[in-house]
Amino acid sequence: MIININNNMENPNTVTIQKEWERQLQQTGSRLTEPRRAILKVITESDHPLTPIQIYDQARQSEPYLGLVTVYRTIEILENLHLIDRIHNLGQCQTIFRGTSGHQHLLTCTQCGSSVHFEGLLAEAQFEEIAAFNGYKISGHWLQLYGLCQQCLKEEHEN
Amino acid sequence: MIININNNMENPNTVTIQKEWERQLQQTGSRLTEPRRAILKVITESDHPLTPIQIYDQARQSEPYLGLVTVYRTIEILENLHLIDRIHNLGQCQTIFRGTSGHQHLLTCTQCGSSVHFEGLLAEAQFEEIAAFNGYKISGHWLQLYGLCQQCLKEEHEN
DNA sequence: ATTATTATTGATATTGATTATCATTATCAT
């Protein structure tokens, strides 16, 4: 079963989401300020991933004296609370690995960075189905698995 | 079935890979130069994703007068030939989308950027198995599907 | 309600990565 989650501005829950985020900010010791409210509003109401500059520009419509630095700081807080994700944009990242043309995916060690490609993923057949359910037509996908490689696992046990 | 692909420096095919890349460069009208050879060598022999600066530093060991700009230019060529991929590093990307804590993934329109989360992916059960086969222990994963949303599909047909 | 504490803010400066420019150099077809 594929479930579509709340994701557009028309969603009446948007307000509730912002209130919930505000509650979490306060409960974890952060103060609730007007600049932060403006930033939260932009992020919770958007159905697009946004760059810090885009958030900055949009939030200044209601908070004209907002500083870009405050956007970066708020993003950091929200990330620590796992309320936002950092999204991968095709073609913009600057870490390079030789590809293997075809349908292989990446498995990367978060400790040392060593990486291997793998294939034989069962899910790929499902990707188009998921997209179609949401009204999308797929042109590509990106999958990375993260973990510890054999060597780093061993070294972790030794300490 | 899970197949592990050539991915470490010990692999004797490494040399062949570089020759193959060199061949493709020439066949598509690019000239074969010493700086490029040095860059190709670093990328094809590495089992780590590398930043432009890392490629630069490593390649200068054999090509001391190499300029960083040449690294960027060569990366661009290799990307156009689909010989390399740009890799997503956890936590370094600066495009922000509100997350949905739990196991949801992202479906993004390459045209307008509108995005939805989805869940119910069958593959997740397979991730650990794939990792274990390669000696890794997984701590997380990143999946994004790319395509055109309903609206952008419609507009494309109108033109 | 008032005040004191201190987290937060925005301005500014700094850093660092990426891109643009251009004269010089090296590749490759002839």
Place this chain on the structure above:
DNA sequence: ATGATAATGATAATCAATATCAATAATAAT
């Protein structure tokens, strides 16, 4: 060998991200 020109590296310019700090605003304590 030679000439056309793609490619190079030095330099400058741009832009995003981070650090610093005095002024300000949010909260707790009174």
